Amino acid sequence: MPSCRLFQVLSLSFVFAVIVTSSLDSRAACVQDDPNTTKPWCNKALSADERADMVIGQMTLDEKIQMVHGTGWGVLRPGAPIPAGSNFGAGFMPGIPRLGIPNIDLADSAVGVRMAAYQSRYATLLPSALGAAASWDPGAAFLYGDVIGRELRAQGFNMSIGGGVDLMREPRNGRNFEYAGEDPLLAGTMVGMLEKGVLSEHVMNDIKHYALNDQETGRNVVNVLLDKKALRESDLLAFEISIAIADPSGVMCSYNLYEGDHACENDYLLNQVLKKDLKFKGWVLSDWGATHSTVKAAINGLDQDMPGDDNYFSAPLKKSVEDGQVPMSRLNDMVHRILRSMFAAGVVDEPPIRTVVDPFRGREDAQHIAEESIVLLKNSGQILPLKPSATTIALIGSHADVGVLSGGGSAQVDAPGGNAANPQPGGSKWGQPVYFPSSPMKNIQAKSPQATIKYSDGADPTAAASLARSSSLAIVFANQFMSESMDSPTLSLPNNQDALIEAVAAANPNTVVVLETGGPVSMPWVDHVKGVVEMWYPGIGGAQALANILFGDVNPSGKLPATFARNEVQLPHPIVPGLEGIPPGEPLRERNVKPFDLTYNEGAKVGYKWFEATNKQPLFPFGFGLSYTSYAYSDIAVDDTYRTVHFTVRNTGQCAGTEIAQVYVTLPSAAKEDYKRLAAFQRVKLAVGESKDVTLTLHPLTLSVFNTQQNGWRLLPGDYTVTAGSSSADTPLKTTLHVRP
Ligand code: BGC
DSSP: OOOSOOOOOOOOOOOOOOOOOSOOOOOHHHHHSOTTTTOGGGOTTSOHHHHHHHHHTTOOHHHHHHHTBOOOOGGGSTTSOOOTTOOSSSEEEOOBGGGTBOOEEEEEOSSSOSOGGGGTOOOOOOOOHHHHHTTTOHHHHHHHHHHHHHHHHHTTOOEEEOOBOOOOSOTTOTTGGGSOOSOHHHHHHHHHHHHHHHHTTTOBOEEEEETTOOOSTTTTTEEEEOOHHHHHHTHHHHHHHHHHHHOOSEEEEOSSEETTEEGGGOHIIIIIIIIIISOOOSEEEEOTTOOOOSHHHHHTTOOBBSSOOSSSSSHHHHHHHHHTSSOHHHHHHHHHHHHHHHHHHTTTTSOOOOOOOOHHHHHHHHHHHHHHHOEEEEEGGGOOSOOOOSOEEEEESTTTTTOEEOOBGGGOOOOTTSOTTSOOSSSOOTTOOOEESOOHHHHHHHHOTTSEEEEEOSSSHHHHHHHHHTSSEEEEEEEEOOBTTBOOSSSSOSTTHHHHHHHHHHHOSSEEEEEEESSOOOOTTGGGOSEEEEOOSOOTTHHHHHHHHHTTSSOOOOOOSSOBOSSGGGSSSSSOTTOTTOOTTSOOBGGGOOOEEEEOTTTTOOTHHHHHHTTOOOSBOTTOOBOSSOEEEEEEEEETTTTEEEEEEEEOSSSOEEEEEEEEEEOOGGGOOSSOEEEEEEEEEEOTTOEEEEEEEOOGGGSOEEETTTTEEEOOOEEEEEEEESBTTBOOEEEEEEEOO
16 A cells, blocks of 8 residues: 555646736835825834725715726626726726735635736646535645735735635535535534635735525525524624634625625624624625615625626715715725725735736645545445556546636636637636546556556447446546526536446446535435535646545545435425526526525534434435545544544554544534534544544534524533534534533
């Protein structure tokens, strides 16, 4: 058995050019001026809040209004004017040069910087955010954000739009690949660390889509109904945790409604929770086109209208301030939130400096994250890891000869050289799958030079089965393309791929399925194949990472950040809400759906909590993932005072590895909860035979209930059952934490 990691040799087959455009920002000011004379707010010794207030004291009403809206759709809509001075990102707010305030140039960057092709720039495609969450590695999440931050800076942007932390309530949601799964602690921690990484590069960061934008079907018209206790303990807890970690510059409010009000004019969500309870200091920017009013939105907490052609926060807001409908103090607060975030992030003192993005470093980082994110779901008869040999391997489907799949919509990153599966000049088209040039076939061949590898595109299951029959091993690549603005109608793999896998498995007992999916899928064929590997959308280093996993140079360590249901019937909403009565085959565009209420009767029971409370056995449970070695857990103890848990993990197998240890709590009976909650986790790296003692702090909010009368978190006195183990369904250790009244 090989040890767990080989040194990687980079081999990029492309070169690229960066065109430095004429888009000059207004970065002169604080960098060049003498802070003590002309612009006292340039003094870095002052706090961001003090500096912001000093600037506001010098601003005219028009300048304040200019800061609270963008300048239109720009590059996002063919034909829309592109504002002078913009850096060709999704959003732009012109700065105020006379005061030394730079432009805000925002770029979509959920999984890498979007629309690089537009300016002949290069951007690293990272694994999907959901994939990164499967690493359960806050360090990998920070690195992820750091890659995005440094590439944004190199391209002249000073704000990232990303940081999706909507909980996976709907496994068919088209944007799950941009989010971090179904658990508030895991998602909140990973997205918080990711956005902290962005900020570490002096690029303003963002958390979105606040809140409850959990599906794309009807996203502009769906009115979510969920009681406040459950909301605070589920979806908003993910935001609460991520905001506490990331200290975001911006929070993007979402398209949907909550309890009758659009999220971008929702007093409860924006003023009561986000700004008051969560003490969010940055500004609330609308999702693109999610503003619906002037006075109501301004009073209820929206600070900036994006992209800003809706005419709510320009002349109409100025008039509302002059009329006294929106107090000047509120406008000042909006501007203060933007300015203090600019000072706090360092975009005034250390504006971006254009350089050439380093694609080699980006790819290496992406590969590292991918290696931690790939989840081994099934490994019968130890079919994996593969041994290099003069065997014949059939590779089938998903353009595995040339590339790996990426997710679509506003998270789409442009592939270097164009779509590897269908090279064409220019950027990508909305809703069209794009493959990145990271070839599984080449990388598998490189691992096993004597093997004969043959590829079938899988379009004809009979031809694919025949190739499989004449090979000693068949690897079927199955995919599910997902994108913003559309959900998958089912959990099934699209395009007849279930039948393809069945045909191949029937032809060759040594069949391994590699999944490139946006989120959970059903697997009716799971008992007929020997291996299943979930690699998500694995990013530009995906094929190298996969080959390392398949051949055991990297021992798989990823674990599922979301439950994989057997079928739709197991879900709280067997049909995607809003799609009821729509014949299958209709285009699933969010715009086709009429307004509707979506009641989350399942409350805070999202994902594994739902499965436990309703006593259902999923296909693969939350937190599950196999390794080429084995681990044993022992000796659990809790400290009632510090609320820590202590246990030992030992590597009992033949290969070094990293185990993701998970701790769950079940609250005292007074909480009336029929499910457990993830309360702590840690990656534990272990050599063969090694044992490590692990001490973890139970996250205080995962021990608490939200009391709506008192509007606060409360720790109930009583006995808490604490369990630890390798997944939500495998917790061999058990003890009790006592909380005294
Ligand atoms: C998406 C946002 C995105 C924005 C700008 C919207 O359609 O929901 O996530 O940041 O567009 O591209």
